[in-house]
Amino acid sequence: MTQSPDPAREPRVGVFTTDTDLVVKSWDDSLAQMTGISPAQARGQRLEALVPDLTSRVSAERLREPLVSGAVEVLAPAFHKYLIPCPPLEPSAEFDRMQQRVVIGPLRGDEGTEGLIVTVEDVTSRLDRERTLSRLLRDGSPADRVAAVRKLAELDNPDGLGPIETALSDEDWQVRRTAVRALATQRHAHLVDAVIAALRDGHRNFSLLSSALQLLSTTGVDVTEALAGLITHADADVRIQAALALGSQPRDRAIQPLIDALDDPDVNVRFHAIEAIGHHAHPDAMNRLCDIATSGDFFLAFPAIEALVRINDPIVAPHFAALLNDEMLSGAAADALGEIGDEDALDPLVKALDNAAVPVAPIVGALAQIQARYKTLFDGAAVIEDGVNESISESATDRILLELSRDSGESLKHLVTVLSWLRRDAVPAPLARQLGSAGARHEVIEALVRFGGPAVTLLIGQLASEDVDVKRAAVVALGRMGDARATPALTALLLDEDERPLWAAVAGALARIGDRSPFEALLSRLGDHDAAVRQAAIGALNSIGDPSMSTRISGLIDDPSPLVRESAVRIAGYFGYPDCVDGVFARCHDTDDSVRSAAVELLPYFDDPRALDTLTAALGDPVARVRAAAAHALGSMPGATERGLLMRALDDPEPWVRYFAAIGLGRQGDATALPLLARHARTDAAVHVGVAAINAAASIGGEAAVPVLAALALEDGERGQTAIRALGTTRSDAVVGVLREALRSEDPRRRTVVVEAFTAQGGTAAVDALAWTSTADADPLVTRAAISGLRDIANRNVPTSGAAIRSLIEVLHDPQRRTDTLTELARLAPAGIPLLVDGLDAEDPEVRRNIVEALGRLRNPLASAGLRQALSDADAGVRRAAVTALSRVGARGLGSRLSALALSDPSPAVQRAAAAALHRRGADTATGNE
């Protein structure tokens, strides 16, 4: 079905040309139809003669301008209405003359400009609609106005924003939002004018202003220069708005006007300029922000500190350290050090704890935050923990301990974490008392486990607490410590009926301790009605492995209690005790279903010739669970007969029997099972059986499995995703095309699965696909998976590892992917480090700086060599990053080099970083100890 053209969307255009005297040379048929003037009538006529009233509407100078300057003139219908008077082609409700949009350009020939070329567009219909919609926008309900804005946007007025501009200041927010969205998609140059005008003239109209600012952040139109002009406007309010708007302009050019605004006479302008600089996080502003942060002007100091944190350069940490003892700014300074500080920040933070006027919680929070960062980025938590332990005073320790009883939530966790680093006798007891704090219990247990021996007695004491949660935490901690001194107390709990809620945890703790003395107590729990207790007792008995166990278990296999019999069978199977084998076979005919299925499932562990017949019989058991156990067992018994049984079991009516049969066939790796598995993969009514069949087909592998998996990969849902994953495990090149196709899915979860498959496949095409996905996919989870996949291949030491590393370096060019890529590069295996160092030849200094950052995190001699190379980089940011990284990983032997940088590097930032590194390395560098 075709649609008739919409006259508003398909405007009619006519063309004529003139010579330099504006005598008409050509007049096309379309124009003739529009105006009723034939080509014969028009040709040879002067334009003023053909259109007698022309000069009353358009000046002669304007008409001739293209002849003089070569510029194109546009006569917008809003001002000029029309060039050639004539009635509209279609009846119009608004106009008795055709409304025309006229574009006048120079007509160029071999000798230069020979005349004019003029296009005349009939826009009557569009303007008809625009007027109707304008009225609706003025008088309609909010819903009408929203609809009007949408319709106006569709008209796509090329001469400006039209009536939509008025909607920017509409009283209804939904109308304003619609207008913003509509304009944001148009990107007219007029948009800049509209926004600037809004900021300049409408800054007291909040609705208009918020619309304008929203437009700035969504359009991507560059209005930086125009805004920079406004930041010196006479009206302070305009300057404030300009500063705010510059903050949303992602342009380096916005920085200098904002830095200049830090000297504005109006404090509010300075405040907003600081906030805007914070958005840009541009290092050029660091010095000025540091001055402000330490100036004592509290109104400006807080935003300045926040902006410096966003710039995230540890070089400014000493400025924050100086503020730690400032009563007003201490908390903000500590938070900032927690965000960006390194080990140099420890000393001032720890010393601040000696000042009774400084609050403890923010300081401790900062220490915990720095340690967490070192742990994640550099695997270097010990540097922070040891540093604090060595430098903290007794009085500071006492202050933290005192704070323990006052704090809660995250703050309490930080206190506990920092206390766990301190080797002080006074610490464990107050920590043990915090086991009752639900929010910090995990941290308290970890802390007490670190203390080891000295905490054992304290924890045993906590076993008598009235609070069951405290007791449970103490049990878990004692288990983690593995100290046999706790065994008697724990065993007593296991025998106390009132302590039933703790039995599972106690059995778990006893399993970790491994002491054999609670053997009888644990045996007594094998028939407990609570499955958790029973399983924990089984696990503990398996763990401690008492020499008399097989004898005792052999007796319990015939216990009157089915729960005891099942537990005994499980232990016998776990160890494969020969003296229990007859008992287990007997239990394969137990009247209790659970005992029977446990015995059947464990038969393969006894390596007994009777097993096959028993399992064959079990496959005919009336209870599905027993048949499933038999299928499970047969899967781990290689042999043609067993495979035949498993194939038969694939026809069992119970899905779980089929599920375990499919898994078993996969384990057996027999290609003859492939057609049967393929059928179940495609058609089994139970999804999980289909999934198991797909995985089994992939395990059997070979070219024969690929077509089956490729067909299933097209399906949605779990079967399709499993097939995609399975394709990744095959080595066939044929899978690449299928996976590429699957990568086009609209479902990000499915694309993530494809990425996993490519990662597993790991060939050249897989690296290409992952590299492409890393930068091109719109979903961050997918790109993250792709970047991680490249690192995975890089670390496998396979022929494509080099290509994967080079791809990761390429991805560093994308600012949005840089953080994820850096994280992955910092996990590179040593074999890949030389290729990463090669990346220091990249043209983009930001890429080189990130490679330096990754090398700094790798803590490897090869990486350190790369960092030394980067000290000579042409870019100051790269050199500074190299100095900082070397300082962190150990700058031994670099004294002279750092001294030279501190004295004569052209960049003051590099000089400061080198001086800080020298200071940290102290005597070694001072003596030039190379």
Added chain:
Amino acid sequence: MAFEPENLGLTSTGLPLLRDLIHEHTGLFYDNGRYDSLTDRLAPLILERGFRSFLDFYYLLKYDDRNAPTEWRRVLNALSVPETYFWREVEQMHGFSQHVLPELVRAFPGQPLRIWSVPCATGEEPLTIAMVLNEDGWFSRAPIEIHASDASSVAIDKARAGRYRERSFRTLSPELREKYFIQHGTEAEPVPSLRDRVTSWSVVNLKARDEIAAPAASAPVIFCRNAFIYFSPQSVKAVVEAFAAAMPSPGYLFVGASESLLNVTDRFMLEDVNRAFVYVKR
């Protein structure tokens, strides 16, 4: 961690999938630091089913239509945190009784006033509400109904049975214990006049919007305390939004002292009621 799955021959394959499925279904979220807690609670269920991996159990919950409903109930029972006690965070209830309730009685004159305690664990919270209101003389002044729900059917069964051991009384004064409970050996049960103040007990999964819509719609007061600390932020938001959509205005939502809805919703305003905080839908 209570026990180690590998000592039981249990492999951890599929554990992240299972963790995410449980989050989706129940709102309970086990981050990496709490994986141990999840495996501790689920391992017995998995072994009892005759499974050897978490992946098998994941498939059961997700695809086995015949067995999944029963198994989900067992999962909820295993994951519920029934440890609570009478008179817990009672300042909030005093604030409710003395400052909120008078306003509600004025707002809904003559109508039965419904209070919903969810999750109620083994019943200590709704019975505490009943004690507080009784002490303030409310039951003779206004028609008040207390409804109690929990995701765990085992917890609800225990609540219905109404037998409490010593640890449930850790903060209740001897006078109130004497007044409201009858001792039977090591256990105590509420006196009939207290027990009957709780109008209904029911099993409700907070993550199932259709299950919470009706009770929330008829209850201007909801006590949902110490549940959100186990939820992911997105699950908290979903539950709170469901409450907000269903509750009448004014509606009062009480959460635990360590819980906050800051940055979760703007549908409720935080108000200080005699130093006890409550989120109010106006």
